[in-house]
Amino acid sequence: MNLASLLSKDRIILSLKPGKKEKVIEDLVYAIKEGTDAELIVSTLLKREELGSTGIGKGIAIPHCRSLAVDKLEIAVGRTTKPMKFNAIDKKPVSLIFLIVAPPQDPGNQYLITLGKIVQIAKVLTKKKLISKPNTPDEFITLINQVEKDLKKRN
Template sequence: MKLTEFVIKEAILPTLKATSKEAVIREMVASLKASGTISAEHEEAVIAAILKREELGSTGIGNGVAVPHTKHASVEKLSATVAISQAGVDFASLDGEDVFILFMVVSPPDRPGDHLRGLENISRHLRSPDFCKFLRQSSNTVDIWDLLVERDESERES
């Protein structure tokens, strides 16, 4: 599974404006809505589902990264977006550090395998210090998308 198969290019947020955990989640879900991935009628329900998941334990996995996620019947397929915060956000991360890179994943409840494969794919890439460094340096959607394409291609070659 490639990043570019489920990250919605039109939903990428290269300069996140939000500065709190809930506001970040709202801004990212709004970007998925604006891209047509999530309907306006389901926006608040998806936000609530992600916030509920965060109550179980922060998806701030450390090293300046968070991967908020949920399963929701309003999406037809595994969908994700990427957001970059220049200032950093307190996401109650496992290491106590602010988050700068966020991948949000929303998938249909009847496709748990896709959900897990998507999260695994994202976390595998996020273990690369270079990938994270280049993501943080990206200042626009094209740069972020090109980086995702490059990662997909390098994975295919290995």
């Protein structure tokens, strides 16, 4: 399973309006689900943020949770038009957000594997200053695919 195959064009928002962390998380969740399902996911994600920010540093955040509201791993990506506060571990603002929601029953623990993969890819994106490169969701998916292939070769 590769990350690029889990991404879908309509869930990649490359001109996300920066704002309060809660609002931005909500905007990304609504790209995945709506109604009470979305409310449940937002509540769980915000509880996760209370445990410590998922802003992993260098401009990237990965809010994540499991929720009964989904039946498969769902990912939304947002790149904000300006860096925004996320209480990240390095205290720096964030501009790329990968939001992951996984079902509770998850054969092979795909959730944690994907989460680990995103952290790895995110580090490459920041190190090589690639975050601002893609202009379209298609380009973003192609970039992730390429980074993933490079990582695979390296390992």
